[in-house]
Amino acid sequence: MTASRDDVYGNHISNQFNDELLALKTRFLKMGGLVEAQVDSAVKALIEANDALAEEIRSEDKRVDRMEMDIDEEAMLIIARRQPTARDLRLVVSVIRMVADLERVGDEAKKIARFAIRLSEEGRSAQGYGEVRHISAHVTDMLHDSLDAFARLDSGLALQVMKADKRVDEEYQAAARTLLTFMMEDARNISRCLSVMWVLRALERVGDHACNIAENVIFMVKGEDVRHTSVEEAERVVGR
Structure with a gap:
């Protein structure tokens, strides 16, 4: 996903202001693409017991942190220099909010990578991996669509992401019950199943972000602002 000049709210008298807004969106989407790839790779490292890939993801965390700080600084400079109003201000403020969510997605990918190494070292059955595949497919779709919605300023697609979150929560709860059954059947499964539960929890948090x-x-x-409101209320806002 890339941002074009047409994706910025509108043309301003200052071409430099247009360029600054476009650069902000582009850097945000670049960071989004990185953390999206990290989640995909973390799950792959888990399923394939690929310790080298897991370590690579863990080492990328500092890069994500630096990108967050750079984007925050860029956004604050735009506010200080341009004193944007109305929709431009909403864009800049939203980027500051959203970049924090992307950084936390990176943290969840790092957490999955850590458990991938632990589970690989245990070297036993892949109980719960089917659930991991299933939920990871849904949350990575949500993350991709949320970034796409941002790139295209598509509130309808954003609403679909919000609707998908409830389904992910339900799937997470069902997967946790399945793993609990494995633990009850054989105490030797407890340690491994608990690790897989933490992976599922991390994926569920990716969906939340x-x-x-x-x-x-x-x-x-x-x-x-549709935070802390129902999906139905968000649907009414989007429909206006």
Whole structure:
């Protein structure tokens, strides 16, 4: 995903201001692409017991942290220099909010990588990996769609991400019950199943952060804050 000049709210008298807003969106999307790839790779490292890949993901964490700090600084400089109003201000403020969610997605990918190494070292059955594959497919779709919604300023797509979050929560709860059954059947499964539960929890949190990004996209486009509201209320806002 890339941002084009048409993706910025509109042309301003200052071409430099246009370029600054475009650069902010582009850097945010670049960071989004990185953390999206990290989640995919972390799950792959887990499923394939690929310790080298898991270590690579863990080492990328500092790069994500640096990107967050750079984007925050860029956004604050735009506010100080341009004193944006209305939709431009919503764009800049939303990026500051959303970049924090991306950094936390990177943290969750690092956590999955850590458990991938632990589970690989245990070297036993892959109980719960089917659930991991299933939920990871959904949350990575949510993350991708939330970034796409941001790139295209598409509040309708953002709303679909919000709707998908409830399904992920339900799937997480069902997967946790399955793992609990494995632990009850054989105490030797407890340690491994607990690790897989933490992986599933990390994936569920990725879905939550994708939902947060989607909520901010709706705020950018519609000018109404839908955080802490129901999906039905968000649907009414998007439909206006």
